[in-house]
Every structure is written in structure tokens, then in C-alpha cells.
Amino acid sequence: MLVPTLIVIAAAALIIWLAGPSVKQPAKIYRIGVIKAASSLEPALKGFKSELAKLGYKEGVNLEYVAAEATQDTAVTEQRFKELIESSVDLIVVVGVRETRSIKAATEKFAHSLPIVFGVVSDPVGSGVVKSTQNSGNNLTGVTPANEVLVAKRAQLFLNLVPSAKRLVIAWNSTSTSGIENLRDKIKELGVELFEKQVNNAQELDNFLATFKPRVGDVYLRATDTVSADKVQAIIDWGLKNKIPVSGTNIGDAERGSLMSYGADYESIGFQMARLADRIFKGAKPSELPIEPPGKVELVINSQTAEKLGVTIPQAMRGGVDKFIK
Missing domain, CATH: 3.40.50.2300 (Response regulator)
Structure with a gap:
């Protein structure tokens, strides 16, 4: 009985040795494209970043922001947004109807499934941003100030x-x-x-x-x-x-x-946007997340x-x- 037992022990030791020490996989670093906002809308982006940090996404640890800015020149804006999309961002956050329309058009052309979370877009259906407030029908979701x-x-x-x-x-x-x-x-x-x-x-x-x-x-x-x-x-x-x-x-x-x-309250809208982004990072599709009304007026x-x-x-x-x- 001793010999078979020793054989089993030796085989187990060999398997462990061959497997080697377990290697801890590096934490996922989320890359978020941020479209520069008009000064009056900046509180929404401030709220987004602060709430995202509370949810565990720390810039420089597991989060990186990549900035882009629209211009009055449509061709220049499209090129900038194309470069942003091609920089392998996981999600894009944007506030204001003009910028939202622009980045929506860019993703339709270059990456139709790239998630976009928008904020401060009144009447998103009438503005042509989404098909309905219950199901966007595209790669967008967000928060409207109504x-x-x-x-x-x-x-x-x-x-x-x-x-x-x-x-x-x-x-x-x-x-x-x-x-x-x-x-x-x-x-x-x-x-x-x-x-x-x-x-x-x-x-x-x-x-x-x-x-x-x-x-x-x-x-x-x-x-x-x-x-x-x-x-x-x-x-x-x-x-x-x-x-x-x-x-x-x-x-x-x-x-x-x-x-x-x-x-x-635009900062509060930013909080809501961050929670939507968190749900997308955890597997939800933008079209599955209804457009939210403002949580604070x-x-x-x-x-x-x-x-x-x-x-x-x-x-x-x-x-x-x-x-x-x-």
C-alpha cells in the first residue's frame, strides 16, 4: 500500500509544480472618452466623475479619461471623434444636444456599438438622439433635464x-x-x-x-x-x-x-450618468436602460x-x- 500512496503524492506534486504559481490578472482599466462641454454644462461632467469615483472607478488606478472637443468645423469634429473612437475607449460620455448629436453621428459611422451616455439633452426623442425614452434603439442612453x-x-x-x-x-x-x-x-x-x-x-x-x-x-x-x-x-x-x-x-x-x-440640477444629472455607465460596464446594453428624467429639480x-x-x-x-x- 505504501508504494501506490507514494506514487499518488508524487503525481500530485508534479501537477502542482507544472502548474506553477498562480498569476493574478491585472485589473481592468476602463477608458472613457469625454467630450468637452460648454461652461454652463460642466457641472454635469463634474458630477459624473465624482460619482464614478464613489462607485470604485479611480482615475490612475482602474480608470482613464480621454478628452476630445468639438469645433464649428464639422469635418474637423468628425476627425477628432474618429481618433477618439479608434483610441479604444470603452464608453463615451457627453453633455448637451449639439455635442451628443455629433458623437452619435461619429459612432454610427465608425463604431455603431460603442456605448454613449449623454446628459442635459432635452426632448431626446424630438432632438433625434433616441427613438424612444424606454428603448433608445441604438448605442445611447442618458439623462434628460426635461x-x-x-x-x-x-x-x-x-x-x-x-x-x-x-x-x-x-x-x-x-x-x-x-x-x-x-x-x-x-x-x-x-x-x-x-x-x-x-x-x-x-x-x-x-x-x-x-x-x-x-x-x-x-x-x-x-x-x-x-x-x-x-x-x-x-x-x-x-x-x-x-x-x-x-x-x-x-x-x-x-x-x-x-x-x-x-x-x-446638472451636477445631480452627472451622478445619474455615472450610475448608468457603471451598469454598462457591468454588462448592460444602452438600449436596455431607459432615458432617465432629472432626479433633482x-x-x-x-x-x-x-x-x-x-x-x-x-x-x-x-x-x-x-x-x-x-
Whole structure:
């Protein structure tokens, strides 16, 4: 019996020796392409990165960000995005409808299955980004601020804050993202006149602000589209110069000097985007992840701007304000 036992032991030892020491596989390093955002949308990317870190993705350890930036030249933008795609990124994160459309087109051409997580895209269906909010039908998923829906509530809160308003002024670019049709439907109920102007680009918006002659009782509602997002500070400065109250769409506008803002918290949208990215890294397909509405909507009033404009904040509104900027 001793000999067979020794043979078994020797065979086992030989197998272990041949197998050698176990080699620990290196941790997966995720590469995320990041499309540079307009300054007004940067809080969403900040939120994305901070939440992703909380989920265990540490830059320099198991995560690498690869930046790319769109330009006004379509061909240059396509080439930059092509290079980004070919750099073997695992996922692309983008905010804003203009940039989202551009990177969507690039992946359709060069890598149709590369996952994209977007944020701050109002009416993603009407904007042509996805086929439906329940199933994108493509390689995208993301979070919408739903501004096309919130615009009427924003206008109502604005008029509550400035009850002396007689005319609501808005220069808009995109029918879908600005929610202008929703606003038109509600204007009689709001009890004021609507003065609207469609602008095709930033230059046309500049020209409108330079030539428009405001009158007593005017208030300005900042449109939620790319053109107005690019010109936020110019709109706010125009309002302060002409003593016209301006309502923004998010806390960043109020921090820049608008009288108030009402809308999605962009940093919170970034948190939601990170959680979607985490699910994709764990095996989910973008088309399986419904487009999410904003998780946090807030009303912000800039007390300093109210004082400059001679606006008294109604006592009835104070309890519903999420934050005062002083």
C-alpha cells in the first residue's frame, strides 16, 4: 500500500509544480472618452466623475479619461471623434444636444456599438438622439433635464416672483429643446403677452439683444437650447444693464446673475450618468436602460440681483425656494 500512496503524492506534486504559481490578472482599466462641454454644462461632467469615483472607478488606478472637443468645423469634429473612437475607449460620455448629436453621428459611422451616455439633452426623442425614452434603439442612453416640459412651470414661478410683469420675452433656437410650443399653449393661462424670436445662431442672438427695445413690464426667459446656453452670460448682462429680470434654467445661471432659475440640477444629472455607465460596464446594453428624467429639480433665487432690480421676493414664495444666492 505504501508504494501506490507514494506514487499518488508524487503525481500530485508534479501537477502542482507544472502548474506553477498562480498569476493574478491585472485589473481592468476602463477608458472613457469625454467630450468637452460648454461652461454652463460642466457641472454635469463634474458630477459624473465624482460619482464614478464613489462607485470604485479611480482615475490612475482602474480608470482613464480621454478628452476630445468639438469645433464649428464639422469635418474637423468628425476627425477628432474618429481618433477618439479608434483610441479604444470603452464608453463615451457627453453633455448637451449639439455635442451628443455629433458623437452619435461619429459612432454610427465608425463604431455603431460603442456605448454613449449623454446628459442635459432635452426632448431626446424630438432632438433625434433616441427613438424612444424606454428603448433608445441604438448605442445611447442618458439623462434628460426635461426642459421642454419644465418651461411652463419655470415661467409660472418667474411671474410669481415678478407679479408686475406684462410681457414674457424669449429668443429661442430649437423647437424641441426650448419647449416653445408648450409655452405658447400655456401663455393665456399665465396671463401675460408672449414676445418670441427664433434665432439660428449665436450671432443672431447677439443681434437680437443689441436691437431689441425692452419696455416696462418685460421679463426675459432664457431658452433651454444650445445657442442660449452658449450665451448665458451675455443674456444675464443684458438683463442687468436694461433692468430686465432674467430667469435661467439651472443654478449656474443664478450664480452668474440671473434673478432666478428653475430646472434640473446638472451636477445631480452627472451622478445619474455615472450610475448608468457603471451598469454598462457591468454588462448592460444602452438600449436596455431607459432615458432617465432629472432626479433633482430646484428653484434658486439670486437675492443680490433682486436688490439690483428692485424686485421684492414675495413672502409666499420663500418657502418653496431651494437656495438663495446672497
